[in-house]
Amino acid sequence: MVPVDIVLARLLALHPKRIDLSLDRMWRVLDRLNHPERRLPPVIHVAGTNGKGSTVAFLRAILEAAGFGVHVYTSPHLVRFNERIRLARPGGSVLVEDDELVDALATCERLNAGDPITFFEITTAAAFLLFARHPADVLLLEVGLGGRLDATNVVDRPIATVITSVSHDHHEFLGDTIELIAAEKAGILKRGVPAIIAPQSQQALSVIERHAERLRAPLRIGGKHWSATPDRDRMVFRDGNGVMELPAPRLFGRHQLDNAGTAIATLRCIHALRIPDTAIEQGLTSVEWPARMQRLARGRLAELAPEGAELWLDGGHNPDGGLAVANALADLDRRDARPLILIVGMLANKDCQGFLMKFAGLARAVIAVPVRQDTALPSEEIVQIARRIGIPAENCDSVGEALAAATSLGLDPAPRILITGSLYLAGEVLAANGLPCLIHPLE
Structure with missing residues (x-):
């Protein structure tokens, strides 16, 4: 075959x-x-x-x-x-x-x-x-x-x-x-x-x-x-x-x-x-539906996150999707306040500024990463957009490097990290994490 x-x-x-x-x-x-x-x-x-x-x-x-x-x-x-x-x-x-x-x-x-x-x-x-x-x-x-x-x-x-x-x-x-x-x-x-x-x-x-x-x-x-x-x-x-x-x-x-x-x-x-x-x-x-406010509690990438951090994944990629996720994160913050770090990769045909605006005042920092697609938005542009709306930002070459950069921030308490911006990026993350695409319920 x-x-x-x-x-x-x-x-x-x-x-x-x-x-x-x-x-x-x-x-x-x-x-x-x-x-x-x-x-x-x-x-x-x-x-x-x-x-x-x-x-x-x-x-x-x-x-x-x-x-x-x-x-x-x-x-x-x-x-x-x-x-x-x-x-x-x-x-x-x-x-x-x-x-x-x-x-x-x-x-x-x-x-x-x-x-x-x-x-x-x-x-x-x-x-x-x-x-x-x-x-x-x-x-x-x-x-x-x-x-x-x-x-x-x-x-x-x-x-x-x-x-x-x-x-x-x-x-x-x-x-x-x-x-x-x-x-x-x-x-x-x-x-x-x-x-x-x-x-x-x-x-x-x-x-x-x-x-x-x-x-x-x-x-x-x-x-x-x-x-x-x-x-x-x-x-x-x-x-x-x-x-x-x-x-x-x-x-x-x-x-x-x-x-x-x-x-x-x-x-x-x-x-x-x-x-x-x-x-x-x-x-x-x-119900199970991966990459929709999915908690990554185990796996290769989860092990790279800062000790004690929460790692989440969501494939949201437009402003209304960003608002839904931002609201969910705000609800989490009311239960357990933690600094929020966004790891973001997007396609060039998406409204990156409209998406990131939903996290203004909520995210401590944005770490931009590339998406392996011909139509990906360069991570340097994501950094510029984030900084224009007042969110500190830097770019890394991979999600693994971004998690290391989040660790280097030395945040206390340990951060809540959301990987977001594209379903293509979400697929890359699930493959790299190395586990079946299972939903981990909120603990």
């Missing part, structure tokens, strides 16, 4: 790297594959700027706790491409194995016959082929970029659509206003299909409501039809069916209440699934 990394590298090299939002190429390859998108299990389609992956993780954890077989499609991956495709199995879904993935990719490449197609499109087609080959009760399908013209938006009759928090990101593809971005996300709404909407700005919500009205898609809006709020160390979920007192989500941060609430609201409006309350409770406490 050809190694999966070799196949993926060939696809990356042969096909256009530039994103070109269109469904024409998808329809062509799916037609040659005899339309696997028509043979999928019932689909829950999830779009949004921030929180898509966490919401999908909550949905999977709850559904599997209820005994359902669940396929999952997410992107990007952190360490291995196989993370993007989970196949339903008794006892819980598993990452697709290399031999099945290579076979599906080879089939798609052969039938595409060298026609133009992007890497995301051909790998999405391969995922649909795999999902169609294996039985499952539900497919959780995460949008890659935008929604209206995303490669996943060939599913014409999902059982529910979900839009998580909408904010600024990918301006070059989706537009430079919240209204334009929200319109792209709302492109996944389907006629008559219930749509569950996370709490939104009024600008985004107005656009989504107009799209839903035109399609007569029933809406369940966070803050209006349902809510998820903290109550000491627990979570209270309210909707038209009543009040649920639940354990706090295992994923840490106030923003995860909205993501958990979005997942619960989704499942409670799909009556055919009949999710017991006990499965919701179990899902909230067992």
Whole structure:
């Protein structure tokens, strides 16, 4: 068998790297594959700027706790491409194995016959082929970029659509206003299909409501039809069916209440699934989603951190993501005050200043590191941006060196260190740390 990394590298090299939002190429390859998108299990389609992956993780954890077989499609991956495709199995879904993935990719490449197609499109087609080959009760399908013209938006009759928090990101593809971005996300709404909407700005919500009205898609809006709020160390979920007192989500941060609430609201409006309350409770406490306020308590990099320090990892990379993480860190600081050090690597197409501004007054220092991507923002520029907004900054050549620099600061008490700014950096960190991608719950 050809190694999966070799196949993926060939696809990356042969096909256009530039994103070109269109469904024409998808329809062509799916037609040659005899339309696997028509043979999928019932689909829950999830779009949004921030929180898509966490919401999908909550949905999977709850559904599997209820005994359902669940396929999952997410992107990007952190360490291995196989993370993007989970196949339903008794006892819980598993990452697709290399031999099945290579076979599906080879089939798609052969039938595409060298026609133009992007890497995301051909790998999405391969995922649909795999999902169609294996039985499952539900497919959780995460949008890659935008929604209206995303490669996943060939599913014409999902059982529910979900839009998580909408904010600024990918301006070059989706537009430079919240209204334009929200319109792209709302492109996944389907006629008559219930749509569950996370709490939104009024600008985004107005656009989504107009799209839903035109399609007569029933809406369940966070803050209006349902809510998820903290109550000491627990979570209270309210909707038209009543009040649920639940354990706090295992994923840490106030923003995860909205993501958990979005997942619960989704499942409670799909009556055919009949999710017991006990499965919701179990899902909230067992959910795993790496690089989202993940505590790195063990591993090679953790051992390089200053003695007694806390080491955290989050893949946030836009201003709203930065605000969510900054709020989570502020909550941690109220429980246990420590100086905060940020180790930051970002891509050049992200709003680095907008992101770092959320940590002004909270971070003691920024240590900038490179990200191994062609489109990475030079670490020297991150230093300049941090200093402009009043955060002392320096740059290092690696995360390991950055941890050594944090040690040399001699902070007392030992610092809280957050590695952040990019999911690509998060993947590098998890690989370098040398442990399985597990979530360590807050202690």
